Amino acid sequence: MEVSTPESMKLWERGRKLGAGGYGFVCLAHPLAGHPLFLPDSSLQIVMAVKSAKYTSSSSLIRERNLFKKFKDCPHIIRYLGCDCTYEEDERFRNIFMQYAAGGSLHDRIKSAASRGTRISEIEAREVTECVLHGLRFIHSKGYVHCDIKTDNILIVKGKAKIGDLGLTIKPGKYPGKIIGTRNYMAPESFKSGDYTSKADIWGLGCCLFEMITGVKIWRHMKEDEIHKIIERSRMSDKAQLFWRKCMVEDPEQRWDAELLLQHPFIVDHPPSPLSTGKQVCKIMPTSSTTVCQYKAEEA
Structure with missing residues (x-):
């Protein structure tokens, strides 16, 4: 009531x-x-x-x-x-x-950098990617798929990236055959047949990473040689390229999940940065609840 x-x-x-x-x-x-x-x-x-x-x-x-x-x-x-x-x-x-999110969205951040003729640094892109991976690992561990991972839905709070907008979040198989999300960030299996598993979110994250480092949105019709030229111009590191390609595997069964990606050298093999100081990591099975001051004027 x-x-x-x-x-x-x-x-x-x-x-x-x-x-x-x-x-x-x-x-x-x-x-x-x-x-x-x-x-x-x-x-x-x-x-x-x-x-x-x-x-x-x-x-x-x-x-x-x-x-x-x-x-x-x-x-x-x-x-x-x-x-x-x-x-x-x-x-x-x-x-x-x-x-x-006083820092706006990742989309805002990329747009702001482009207006100054620059791009987001690979260090920052890695920090954002790691935060989103932790969030996705948590969502997936609860049996859900976000279904709309894109730069607009990654928000910046005190320099840290957080996942926002859960409006399309579902359990896998909830709406078989129904296409939901934003097409430019949509995994091939979702775009073609409305199939949504946790791996669909990983494809969306890969699109975001490519956009952060290169400053270019990756379009579905792009050919491999065109993508390669964009990567070369951006000077994306080998580690970042290998990580990105693990996100963009066509076959969702072969695409890496959040747990594996958090162990990839692109994420773990790096010197400490100011953004990493005091970072929190969410626990998949928390032993105690977080105390949050809530304003709740209605009961569900």
């Missing part, structure tokens, strides 16, 4: 819109006095992201909220902060609150 809380909007205010889609829209949200995340010192105030949808068409939001709860123990997935319902301009909305 859900408890409607039309007064809950008084505890937070909606900021500028960050994006919109079939699910609804995403805005910044600012906690107000009385909210569990409100800090008296305004200079330290927390900013959240709130994803909202009309109450009558918010089933996908409920599903995404439940997935965020399932994955809350992994520091490499955007953190869920709570949920509520509000009345705004005589319309009822369901809202879920998430950690705000």
